Structures are given as C-alpha cells and as structure tokens.
Amino acid sequence: MKQGHYTQAAEVARKSLNLAPDYAEVWYALGIDLAKLNRFSEALEAYQKAKALGHRSRGLEPNIQACKRACGTK
Numbered sequence: 001m002k003q004g005h006y007t008q009a010a011e012v013a014r015k016s017l018n019l020a021p022d023y024a025e026v027w028y029a030l031g032i033d034l035a036k037l038n039r040f041s042e043a044l045e046a047y048q049k050a051k052a053l054g055h056r057s058r059g060l061e062p063n064i065q066a067c068k069r070a071c072g073t074k
Contacts, residue, residue, distance in 0.1 A: 006036040024053035031063060040070035 013030035031046035044067035
C-alpha cells in the first residue's frame with residue numbers, strides 16, 4: 001500500500017473513533033496505519049489504547065515492541 005493510502009486509512013480510523021471511541025480493533029488498525037507512516041509514537045499510543053480496550057491479536061505485542069524500539073524506549 002502506498003503512503004497516501006495509509007494516510008487515508010488513518011483518517012477513516014480517526015473518524016470511526018469519533019463515533020466509537022472504545023472500538024479496540026479500530027485503535028489497532030490506526031496503530032498499523034501510523035506505523036506504516038513512520039509515526040511511531042502515535043502508533044504506540046494507538047496500540048496501547050487497543051490493548052487497554054481488550055484487543056488481543058498476535059501482532060499487538062510485537063507491534064508495541066517495534067514502536068518502542070523506533071521511539072528509543074523500552
């Protein structure tokens with residue numbers, strides 16, 4: 001997917017979250033989009049919100065760790 005597609009997907013996710021702020025799967029999807037845009041601190045926040053809301057996909061923890069490394073945190 002091209003950068004522009006991830007930007008559009010992130011915008012759609014944010015609009016969806018305005019309607020349903022507790023939708024863990026959308027927070028997770030937003031994290032993916034932001035990570036693809038190299039916006040790792042924002043992606044980390046989205047992933048952590050998804051986790052707090054109960055999202056439990058196999059990719060969640062590895063994505064959180066990748067964002068932490070990209071941000072220089074543990």
